[in-house]
Amino acid sequence: MATLKYSVIKDKAQYDAYCKALETFLDKDPANTEEVELLTLLIEHYDTANNSFVEMDPIELLKSFMKDHGLKSKDLVGYLGISKGYVSDMLNYKKGLSKEVIRKLASRFHVSQEAFNRPYKLHVPENKHFKNANVMNVPRDIQPVVCIRPTNCIFSE
Structure with missing residues (x-):
């Protein structure tokens, strides 16, 4: 045999x-x-x-895949079609992963989208006083602007 x-x-x-x-x-x-x-x-x-990546948050998982595949953040910029600032913010827990980024990462690394689509804490210093800071990813000093006429803008508070 x-x-x-x-x-x-x-x-x-x-x-x-x-x-x-x-x-x-x-x-x-x-x-x-x-x-x-x-x-x-x-x-x-x-x-x-x-399945060893169940306990990893999506950013740890992404960093692990990058290390395993010998990728750098500039490689993600080209593949994902996003700015290097956005990649940097993602990898430093300052911005969350968008739906499109999750789809592309799941396709690139041949895993289910669920691996990247899990909640994790963002580290945005402006939002540290919120109880649920993981859903807050807009800096506090950015306020919505209501413009009646271009010369008369009212900043809402």
Whole structure:
């Protein structure tokens, strides 16, 4: 009986080895679809069974993916189509992830959108006096402006 080249992933070391093998196949010979499909299936099965990012908040998860894939914040700027200031604010817990950013990240890293669509605390100093600061992400000094005529603007309080 012939031995199998790949088997169900049982531990982290085997998982890492299969991930490296998959990356090698994708870099060198993307035409070898059967092995790529098999490795992808085995890796996804292990990920589903050993979902280690459940306890991570979305920003920690994003930073982990960036580290694993060797990405920098400037790489996210191009892929997500957002400014580098917005990426910086996201990674420093100053702005939340938009729906479009969540969709693109989930697609890029092949995870469900739910992984990035979870509540987490924002660190906006202007809002630290609010009890539920995680939903407040607009600085306090920005007030809505009501303009009756362009020359007569009333700042609402």
